[in-house]
Amino acid sequence: MTFKIESHNHPSYVEPYQGAATGVGGIVRDILTMGARPVAVMDSLRFGRIDAPDTARVLPGVVAGIGGYGNCLGLPNVGGEVYFDDSYAGNPLVNALCVGVMRTDGIKLAKADGPGNHVVLFGARTGGDGIGGASVLASATFDDDGKPAKRPSVQVGDPFTEKLLIECCLAIFAADLVVGIQDLGAAGLSCAITELASAGDVGMRVRLDVVPLRDSSLAPEEILMSESQERMCAVVEPEKLARVLELCERWGVTATAIGEVTDTGRVDIGWHNEQIADLPPRSVAHDGPIYDRPIRRPDDLDALQADSPAVLRRPSTVDELRETLLRMISAPNLAGKRWVTDQYDRYVQGNTALAHPHDAGVIRIDESTGLGVAVATDGNGRYCRLDPYVGAQLALAEAYRNVAACGSRPVAVTDCLNFGSPEDPTVMWQFAETVQGLADGCVELGTPVTGGNVSFYNQTGSTPINPTPVIGMLGVIADVANRVRIGWPEGCRLLLLGSTRDEFGGSEWAWHVHGHLGGRPPTVDLAAERALADVLVGAADAGLLRAAHDLSDGGLAQALVESAIAGCVGASVRLPGDPFVALFSESAARAVVAVDPAEEAAFGDLCAGAGVVCTVLGETGGSMLTVDGVFDVSLDELRAAHKSPLPARFD
Amino acid sequence: MARVVVDVMLKPEILDPQGQAIAQALPRLGFGGVADVRAGKHFVLDVDDDVSEQAVREIADTLLANPVIEDFEVRAE
Numbered sequence: 001m002t003f004k005i006e007s008h009n010h011p012s013y014v015e016p017y018q019g020a021a022t023g024v025g026g027i028v029r030d031i032l033t034m035g036a037r038p039v040a041v042m043d044s045l046r047f048g049r050i051d052a053p054d055t056a057r058v059l060p061g062v063v064a065g066i067g068g069y070g071n072c073l074g075l076p077n078v079g080g081e082v083y084f085d086d087s088y089a090g091n092p093l094v095n096a097l098c099v100g101v102m103r104t105d106g107i108k109l110a111k112a113d114g115p116g117n118h119v120v121l122f123g124a125r126t127g128g129d130g131i132g133g134a135s136v137l138a139s140a141t142f143d144d145d146g147k148p149a150k151r152p153s154v155q156v157g158d159p160f161t162e163k164l165l166i167e168c169c170l171a172i173f174a175a176d177l178v179v180g181i182q183d184l185g186a187a188g189l190s191c192a193i194t195e196l197a198s199a200g201d202v203g204m205r206v207r208l209d210v211v212p213l214r215d216s217s218l219a220p221e222e223i224l225m226s227e228s229q230e231r232m233c234a235v236v237e238p239e240k241l242a243r244v245l246e247l248c249e250r251w252g253v254t255a256t257a258i259g260e261v262t263d264t265g266r267v268d269i270g271w272h273n274e275q276i277a278d279l280p281p282r283s284v285a286h287d288g289p290i291y292d293r294p295i296r297r298p299d300d301l302d303a304l305q306a307d308s309p310a311v312l313r314r315p316s317t318v319d320e321l322r323e324t325l326l327r328m329i330s331a332p333n334l335a336g337k338r339w340v341t342d343q344y345d346r347y348v349q350g351n352t353a354l355a356h357p358h359d360a361g362v363i364r365i366d367e368s369t370g371l372g373v374a375v376a377t378d379g380n381g382r383y384c385r386l387d388p389y390v391g392a393q394l395a396l397a398e399a400y401r402n403v404a405a406c407g408s409r410p411v412a413v414t415d416c417l418n419f420g421s422p423e424d425p426t427v428m429w430q431f432a433e434t435v436q437g438l439a440d441g442c443v444e445l446g447t448p449v450t451g452g453n454v455s456f457y458n459q460t461g462s463t464p465i466n467p468t469p470v471i472g473m474l475g476v477i478a479d480v481a482n483r484v485r486i487g488w489p490e491g492c493r494l495l496l497l498g499s500t501r502d503e504f505g506g507s508e509w510a511w512h513v514h515g516h517l518g519g520r521p522p523t524v525d526l527a528a529e530r531a532l533a534d535v536l537v538g539a540a541d542a543g544l545l546r547a548a549h550d551l552s553d554g555g556l557a558q559a560l561v562e563s564a565i566a567g568c569v570g571a572s573v574r575l576p577g578d579p580f581v582a583l584f585s586e587s588a589a590r591a592v593v594a595v596d597p598a599e600e601a602a603f604g605d606l607c608a609g610a611g612v613v614c615t616v617l618g619e620t621g622g623s624m625l626t627v628d629g630v631f632d633v634s635l636d637e638l639r640a641a642h643k644s645p646l647p648a649r650f651d
Numbered sequence: 652m653a654r655v656v657v658d659v660m661l662k663p664e665i666l667d668p669q670g671q672a673i674a675q676a677l678p679r680l681g682f683g684g685v686a687d688v689r690a691g692k693h694f695v696l697d698v699d700d701d702v703s704e705q706a707v708r709e710i711a712d713t714l715l716a717n718p719v720i721e722d723f724e725v726r727a728e
Contacts, residue, residue, distance in 0.1 A: 015719045128664035154719055156661075158668035215664050228666065252675075 001365075001373055002036045005044070005097040005416040005472045007455035012094040015154045016061025020094050021069035022157040025229055027098040028073065029183035032166055033232065035108035035173050036100030039351065040363045041070050043080040043096050044377040044416070044470045045340075048089030050332040050649055055084070058092050060650055066096070067343040072159035073166070076352045077344035078361025080377050081470075084332045087381065090460035095416040097472045099375055101365050108173060110182040111199040112235045115263040117179055119193065119206060120241070122248050122255035123165050123231035126189075127214035129155045131225050161230040161253075168251035169232060175247070177240045184231040190224040190284070192233040193259075197267050198285035200235075205268045206259030208276065220271040235261060295432055296425035305386060307518030309504040314580050321579060322631035324513065328584065329561045330641045331512040334554045336565075339646035353480035357566060359402040359550050360475065362483045370479035376402035378473075380553070381466030382506040383521035388430040391506075392437035392469045393524040397588050399473035400445055401550040404533035405591055407484040407540025408475030413442055415452040415471050420464020422456045430467040438469065444526040447473070484540050486549040487567020488594040488620040494571055495600075496556065496615045497532055497607065498590030502581050508553045509584045528589035531610045536591060538610075544603045547594040557583040559592050561638050564625050570635055572626040573618040579630050594620055652697050654728040655707050659716045660691035695728075 008023025024041060031038045043066050047055045070077050080097070112119070172178060180200065182192045189211070197204040208220045218226070236244050241257060248255035262268070267284075269277040298304075315324045328334055337356065346355035353372060354362035360376035378398040384391030396413065403410045415438060420427040442449055452472075458465045477483060488494070504510050505519030539545045547567065549559045564570055575582040595603045607614040618628075626632040661667045667689050674688040694715050696707065707725050716723040 015717070018720065124666070127666055129666060154665075156666040156668075156720060158666060158671075160668065160672070214666065 001099065001101060001474060002031055002034045003097065003099040003375065003414055003472065003474050004030055004451045005095050005377065005414045005470065006030065006453045007416050007418060008094045008096060009091060009418065009455050009458055011154065012062050013058065013092055016058045017065035017068070018154055018156050020062040020065035022155045022229055023094050023096040024066055024069045025157045025159065025162050026185055027096045028075065028162065029232070031098045031100035032169050033108065033110065033181050033183045034100065034102065035106045036102035037170055038075055038098050038100045038166065039349070039365065040078050040099045040361060040375065041075050041097065042078055042361060042375055042377055043094065044379065045081065046083045046085065046088045046093035046468065048084065048092070049086055050084045052089055054089065056650065062092065062094055063340050063343050069157055069159045071345045073163050074348050076346050076348050076355065078346060078352055078355040078363065078375065081379070082337050082340055085381060085466065087466045091458040091465050093418050093458065093468060095418070095470045097375065097377060097414065099363065099373065106173060108178065108181050110195060111180040112196040112202050112204060112261050113179050113200045114237065115202060115261050116238060117261040118236045118238060118241050118257045119204060119259040119261065120234045120236050120244060120255055121189070121211060121231065121258045122234065122253050124158065124161050124228055125212045125214040125254060126218070126223055126226050126231070127228045128218055128222060128226060129228055131222055131227065155227050155229050157229045164251045164253055165230050165232065168248055168253045171247050171251065172244055175243065177236060177244050179235040179237060181232060181234040184233060186227065188224065188226045188228070189233070194267055194281040194284040196233065196235060197281035203262035203264035203266045203268065204259060204281070205262050206270070208269060208271045210256055210258050212254050212256055220276050224269070293422055293428045294425040295429045297429050298426040304518050305520055309507065309510040309516055309519045312510060312514045312516055318630050321583070322633065325557050325583070325631065325633065326641045328509060328512065328554055328557060329638065330645050331508060332645055333508055334558050335645040336643040337646065338643065339650060353483050354406060354485065357562060358486050359405040362406055362408065362477065362480055364480045370481050372477045372480035374403045374406045374408035374475040374477055376473050377470055378402065379468050379470035380506070381468040382511060382517055384430070384434065384467040384469065385517065386506045386519065386521050388433035388467050389437035390521050390524055391467070392434040393441040393526065394521060394588055395469055395471045396438060396441045396445065397524060397526060397529045398550070398552050399471040400447070400529055400533060401591065403473045403475035404536040405484065405548045405550045406475070406477070407482055407537060407545065408477035409537050410445070410447055410473050410475045410533060412474045413447045413449045413471060415449060415469055417452070417454045418458055418465065418468040418470065419456055420459035424464065427464050434467055434469050441526060445530060482540055482543065484545045484548045485566070486547060486563045488547045488563055488569050488571065489567065490569055490621045492546045492594035492620045493597050493600050494573065494617040494620055495593050495595060496590065496617050497535060497593060497612050498528065499587065499613050500577070500582055500585050500590065501587045503585050503587045507584070507586045522586050522588050525589050531612050532589050532591060535607055535610045535612045539603055539606055544595055544599050544606070545593055546596060549592050551590040551592065553586065555584045555586050556592065560625060561642060563592065564635055565639050565642060568635065569620055570622040570624045570626070571618055571620045572622070572628070574628045575630065576615050579627070592617065653700055655696045655698055655725060656728050657694040657696065657707065657711045657715050657723055657725050658691060659694070659711070659721050659723045660689060662720060662722050665720050
C-alpha cells in the first residue's frame with residue numbers, strides 16, 4: 001500500500017471548485033508515480049463559521065470540486081472530516097488523501113539514471129495556468145509585448161485526462177518501461193527535472209522548444225514554471241522509447257521526448273538555439289535555504305490554559321440535559337455530514353466495505369482473501385491551540401482509535417501539518433511542539449510516518465489559524481467481511497471501554513454552548529490507546545463485536561446518537577457517575593461497543609487481560625434513546641436534529 | 652424590454668477540457684481542418700429599459716461568469 005495526504009488550501013480559497021479538484025488530482029498523481037493504482041480518496045476539510053457569507057461560497061465549491069474530480073476518476077471517497085471554526089474564515093483547509101495498491105517489487109522511484117536515456121514528458125499539454133502558484137514569478141508582468149497582462153495562478157483540472165494518464169502509466173509500469181518517474185506538481189517542469197537529476201546524481205539536457213504547448217505565446221521561463229495539471233515526466237531507456245510512445249498514443253496521451261540524461265552532472269535547459277539555464281541540479285532540488293527560525297511560546301498561552309472550563313455553567317436539570325443533547329448533536333461540527341458525503345461516490349469500483357459515517361473508510365484490496373485496509377483522518381485545532389504537543393497526540397490517538405474501531409490493525413501514518421506563518425515565532429513554536437508530539441506519539445504507538453506535507457502561511461493578516469495537524473492513519477484488516485460498523489443490532493449489550501474524566505478543555509460543548517476555548521485538552525494516554533486498540537481488534541478478529549464506535553468530539557452522547565441513527569436501533573442506557581460528565585466529556589482512549597449477551601463474558605475477559613476498564617451501559621433495541629432517569633428521545637427527533645443543519649444552510 | 656447578450660469564455664490561457672474533447676471528436680466524425688475549439692456559455696437576458704449596461708456587467712461578473720478563470724463580453728441585441 002502507499003498513501004499520502006497533501007494540502008491544497010490556498011488555491012481552494014481563491015477558486016474553490018478548481019482548487020479542491022486539482023488537490024485531488026495532485027495527490028492521486030503522487031500515488032500513481034510510486035507505481036501504484038489509486039483505489040480510494042478522502043478529504044479533511046475546515047471552513048470558517050457555518051453562517052459566514054464566505055463559507056457559503058467556499059464550502060459548496062470545494063465539495064463540488066472534490067466530487068466532480070474524484071467521481072469522474074472513478075475513485076471512491078470513503079471518509080474524512082468537515083469542521084467549522086472562525087480561525088479558518090480566510091484560510092479554509094482542504095487536505096486530500098489518496099490510497100494506492102502496488103506490488104512491493106513494482107515501486108517506481110523519482111530518479112533519473114543512465115546517461116543517454118530519454119526524458120519523456122507526457123500527459124496534458126503545457127499552458128499558462130498555475131504559473132507562480134508556488135513561486136515568486138507571479139509578480140512579473142507581461143503586458144509590454146501584447147501577451148496576457150496577468151497569468152492566473154489557478155490551475156484547471158481535467159479528470160478525464162487524468163484517468164487516461166493513470167491507465168497509461170499503469171500500462172507502462174506493467175511493461176517495465178521506465179527507469180524513473182515523477183509527477184509535475186508545484187513549480188512544474190523545473191522542479192521535476194531537477195529533482196529527477198539530483199536524485200540520480202546525473203545531468204540532464206532538456207529542450208523546451210519541443211514541449212507541446214496549449215498556448216504558443218508562452219516564454220521559456222513560463223514553460224518551466226507552468227503548473228498545468230495532469231502531466232508526468234519519465235526517464236526511459238532508448239530501446240524502450242518507441243514502446244512508451246506507442247502506449248501513450250494508445251491511451252490518447254500526448255508524449256514527447258524533451259531531452260536526455262547526461263553524465264555532466266549539470267542540468268542544461270535550451271530554447272531553440274539558446275541556453276536558458278545551466279546549473280547543478282542539487283542547487284535547485286536539495287540545497288534549499290536552511291532557516292533557523294526563532295521560536296517563542298505564545299504570550300497568551302498561560303492565560304488561555306488558566307481559563308478553565310470548570311467555571312462554565314453546566315446543565316443541571318434533566319430538561320436542560322435533554323436540551324443540551326439536542327443542541328450538541330446539531331452543532332455544525334457534530335451534525336451529520338451527509339450533505340457533503342452524498343456528493344461523493346463512495347462505492348464506485350465495488351470494493352468499499354465501509355465509508356462515512358463509519359469511523360474509518362474500509363477498502364477491500366484482494367477479492368480472493370478479503371484482505372483490506374482502513375483509513376481515517378483526524379485533527380482538532382482547538383486542542384492544538386491549547387497545547388500543540390498534546391493536541392497533536394490526541395489527533396494521532398483518535399485516528400488510531402478510529403481505525404481500530406473498524407476492526408483493523410493501525411500500521412502507518414501520513415500527516416498534513418497546517419499552520420500560520422513560520423516567520424511568527426509563536427507559530428514556529430506551535431509547529432515545533434506539534435512535530436515533537438507526533439514523533440514521540442508515533443514511536444509509542446509503533447506507527448511510522450511514511451510521508452505527508454506541511455502548509456504554512458495559513459493566516460489572515462497577523463492572525464494565524466489554530467495549529468491543525470491532520471493525521472491520516474492506515475490500518476490492515478485480514479478480511480473486510482469482519483469489519484465492524486457503528487450501528488447496533490437489536491438485543492445487544494452496550495459497553496463503554498475506557499475511563500471518563502471531567503475533561504472539557506477545548507471541548508465541543510464549551511465551544512458550541514459557551515463560545516469558550518480555554519483550559520487544558522484531555523489527557524493523552526497512549527498506552528491506554530494501545531490497550532483499547534488491542535481489545536477492539538482482538539474482539540473483531542474473534543467475532544465478538546456486533547458494533548463499535550470511538551468516542552471523540554461531543555463525547556459519549558454524540559457516539560450514542562450516531563450509532564443509533566446509523567443502525568436505526570435505539571438503546572436504553574444507565575450512566576455511570578455525573579450524567580453531564582458521562583455524556584459530554586471528551587476523555588480520550590474510549591469506545592462504545594455492542595456485544596451479544598452470550599459473549600459478554602468472553603469479551604470481559606479480553607478487556608481484563610488488556611487492562612481496559614469495561615462498564616456496562618445498557619441494552620440496544622427499540623426506537624428510543626433512553627438514558628435512565630435523565631431523558632428519552634425518539635430516533636426520529638434525534639435524526640431530525642442531527643441531519644438538518646447542513647442542508648438548512650447550503651441547500 | 653431590451654435584449655442583452657452575455658458571452659462567457661474561459662480565459663485564453665485556461666485549460667478548456669470541453670473544447671479539447673470537441674476538437675478531438677471532430678476528426679473521428681470525419682470533419683477535418685479544425686485546429687482548435689474553445690467552448691463557452693451564451694446568455695440571453697431580457698431586461699427592463701432602465702437597466703444599464705453597467706448593471707448587466709455586474710450581473711455577469713457576480714453570477715454568470717467566474718472572473719477568476721473566465722472573461723465575458725456584454726452586448727445589446
